[in-house]
Amino acid sequence: MGGQSVDSVVKSKLYELLSNQLYRYSINEIIEKLIDVLKSGLNISHAVFYTYNKQLDYLTPFNERCPIKSLPQDLHEGKLSSFGEFDYIPLFQNETIFALIELKGLDRSRFPSASLDEIVKACTFFHACISQFLLITQKGRKFEQLYLLTEKFHSLMNKDHVLAELITTLKTMYSDYLFYLFLSHDNDNQGDLPIKDLGFDDQEGNEIAMEAFVTGNVQLSFDKKNLQTLFYFPIKGKQGVYGVLQVVINHNTELDEENKGYITMLANAAGTALENAQLYEQSKRLIKDLQLINEISHRLNKNLKFTDTMTYLSSKIMDSFDAEEVGFFYINQYGMIQFFPGSTKFFSTEEINVYIEYLREKIEKDLEGLFIGDIKSYIHDATYSSVMAVPMVQSNNLKGCALVLHKEPYHFSFDMFKLLQSLIHHTTLALTNSLLREELETLVKTDHLTQLFSRSYFNERIEQSINKDRQGTFVLIDIDDFKRINDTYGHQTGDEVLVQVANIIKNNIREDDVAARWGGEEISVYLPQVDLKTGIIIAERIVKCVRENTSPVITISCGVSYWNAKNHENANKLFSRADKALYIAKNMGKNQVIIQEEVT
Incomplete structure (x- = not known):
């Protein structure tokens, strides 16, 4: 080495190398020249340049994609480190390691440690210089490309052409990256663009x-x-x-x-170009939407009958959204689903229950609408794929839901969904007023605490049954040692126990059966058209469920x-015999069912 x-x-x-015209070389060629210098100067045959990914904590051979090893420990800036048969040159920048050169076959006894450390510093300085040079060069090229692309964007009035130009440019500039577009289903004719569906379903990513779409971040x-x-x-313009x-x-x-x-600037430029292409179409659609909302609001203010109002609203949604099925349902005070008049025939079939079960929990939880392009991803045998569900919310309370369906997947656009939300928002008050009248009627016949029927309404139902049915079973229920519950746990817990028992009873009787708050801790159940044997089975099942x-x-x-039709028995006698049977059950140890003498 000549001394x-x-x-x-x-x-x-x-x-x-630095004094030469670096712009003539690619980054790959510069790294190769660095490795050749080290091999020649240190008289070794093995030297590998690794890039370091701090987030993944992996080293990857330069110009390759597969990470192969973790970063060695105890590396120090400006110092050559040895681990077994390997020596490492760590390349730091701002006290952070970002690359590593692995050496094999280095005879350290031939070189002073100070000289080897100087080589480490020289490599660090060299790589910092070329990194800065490449950064400046690439920055100039990028902004030149951004200027040209922005000009081209504004000459394109087709949304798909804008998106295709965006993806092409990105692939050219970042060949190691993969690019995808999340778009709503109102973007048609997308050709070979790498599209993923942007919706409210649960697909990957x-x-x-x-979140990026909603927040714009x-x-x-x-x-x-x-x-x-x-x-x-987010691909965003000035308007959204x-x-x-x-x-x-x-x-x-x-x-x-x-x-x-x-x-981010590229995406924003594309967003502005998309905005320009969509602006005119949106303005025409907005005028049409406002006309629809105004027409429906005007019609609702005419104080039509509830059935007529719902039928009219259903027909307008069918026409305006090109829907195949439209339905409205509400949740009554017992938590049961009931459908408004005006709903199409599909909503009277059993198949609708599958949709309701899937949608109800999500809507009740968030009070937000659901826009699903293909519900078959969740309900595999669903007849209708496209679903728009918009809750009817009044004073932060869920009153019901509008459900719009179509057999074709992705039939509805996101703009249609937003229009439906606006329509339902404007009509909910009128519908809520109609529901309020029904709720006031319900309050008269319902116990506030247990949500069971009142005793007066219960008596009416039994009288009706005795007049028209052939038989019926009456069950009088009393909570054992209820005073002890109140004394031990407090009256609030006592109320909670009453509610628990009421709910268990409701879950163990039919829709046509009647359960009522009889008084205090007593609850009555009437089972129309049910024989005594079946009534006993139901009573024993309720006793078991309450206990468990x-x-x-x-x-x-x-x-x-x-009672049965052979006995001309009135309700009071039926009550009296059940009360006597209950008294016997209490005296015989409680937690049991006692039956009065069989009717002959």
């Missing part, structure tokens, strides 16, 4: 994409299983967000703040009476 130290030789060659997630970093850039650009970064590559900002499903654990006693 020169090894670090002087390596430094000289690296400085010579949709939740984060929807870039979102980030990590896929540790596939060693991927995923960014979600039109989709989401998903950027998938594999393994060793990272997205720094500058590139993140650049992609209450907290604190309680028991009940039941007295059962029965």
